[in-house]
Amino acid sequence: xxxxxxxxxxxSIQEGENAxxxxxxxxxxxxxxxxxxxxxxxxxxxxxxxxxxxxxxSGRLRVTLDTSKKSSSLLITASRAADTASYFCAxxxxxxKLQFGAGTQVVVTP
Amino acid sequence: xxxxIQSPRHEVTxxxxxxxxxxxxxxxxxxxxxxxQTMMRGLELLIYFNNNVPIDDSGMPEDRFSAKMPxxxxxxxxIQPSEPRDSAVYFCASSLSREGLGNIQxxxxxxxxxxx
Numbered sequence: 141x142x143x144x145x146x147x148x149x150x151x152s153i154q155e156g157e158n159a160x161x162x163x164x165x166x167x168x169x170x171x172x173x174x175x176x177x178x179x180x181x182x183x184x185x186x187x188x189x190x191x192x193x194x195x196x197x198s199g200r201l202r203v204t205l206d207t208s209k210k211s212s213s214l215l216i217t218a219s220r221a222a223d224t225a226s227y228f229c230a231x232x233x234x235x236x237k238l239q240f241g242a243g244t245q246v247v248v249t250p
Numbered sequence: 251x252x253x254x255i256q257s258p259r260h261e262v263t264x265x266x267x268x269x270x271x272x273x274x275x276x277x278x279x280x281x282x283x284x285x286x287q288t289m290m291r292g293l294e295l296l297i298y299f300n301n302n303v304p305i306d307d308s309g310m311p312e313d314r315f316s317a318k319m320p321x322x323x324x325x326x327x328x329i330q331p332s333e334p335r336d337s338a339v340y341f342c343a344s345s346l347s348r349e350g351l352g353n354i355q356x357x358x359x360x361x362x363x364x365x366x
Contacts (some may be wrong), residue, residue: 171352182254182341182357185291190352228293232353236281236305240293 146229154249159216161244163229164209170232172205173215177226177243181233186227208218219248254358256342262364270329271361273342275324283355284327285341288302288346299325300347332365339363 145173147162163172171190175183189196189205189212204214216223226245230238255274263269275282283298297307302319310317314333319325330334339362343355 144332155310173354182343182359183355184357185354188352188354236300236353237295238353238355239295242292 144201146241147208148244149242150245150247152247152249153219155220157219159219159223159246159248161214161227161246163212163214163241165212165229165231165239165243167231167233169207170234172203172212173230173232173238174201174203174212175228175230175240177228179225183228216246219246221248221250224248254342254344254356256340256358256361258361259359260362260364261366263332264366265333266331267365268328269332269336269363269365271327271340271342271363273325273327273358275325275342275344276346276356277323279344279346279356280302280322281345281347281353281355282319282325283343283345284325285343286338287341287360288338296327332363333363337363337365 145164150187153159171188173188174186176186177183187198187201187203189203200217205212224247228240228243230240233240257272262293280301284296285293287293296309297317298305299319339360341357341360343351343357345355
């Protein structure tokens with residue numbers, strides 16, 4: 141079963157706009173990660189946030205984590221066409237296994 | 251480093267044939283993971299190894315699937331006999347269990363398997 145569930149399933153925005161996607165999970169975690177997958181490629185790690193952190197930034201990415209609500213959000217600011225991809229959250233509740241959500245498909249149009 | 255290397259990139263086979271997928275993890279990584287991705291089920295963890303030893307194979311669909319890691323730089327996932335429902339993209343990933351790093355996984359480009 142999937143631990144993380146992303147919302148929305150799909151998102152279409154224009155270049156320059158911000159994209160926000162959410163992830164909900166069910167059990168307690170050590171950390172939560174976000175990955176990107178371009179069409180026909182493998183997943184690429186974007187950012188990791190630990191269970192004792194509330195917010196983290198990396199370039200145009202901002203991740204928040206609310207462990208009381210068991211949810212996380214990924215914000216991509218000033219989106220570009222190259223940000224078109226699927227985005228997955230993954231939870232790490234025991235070392236070794238990551239459980240991935242179903243992903244949010246983001247399309248950025250010029 | 252070249253990253254995680256998978257071969258072949260594409261495989262087309264007929265039902266009943268044996269299929270072997272190959273993976274070379276990043277040098278020095280001590281964890282290796284095999285995943286399967288389909289539209290219907292998303293990304294599923296099939297099996298993972300730590301220091302070449304299988305730790306959890308609960309995601310392996312059935313006895314037709316087997317995986318080995320004979321050394322730190324090579325792993326195989328074998329399907330025998332293959333069935334059309336095995337058609338999917340199979341990913342290999344590796345990670346390093348260093349304190350404080352978290353389980354950040356590095357994925358290969360995947361093998362797209364089509365069983366006719």
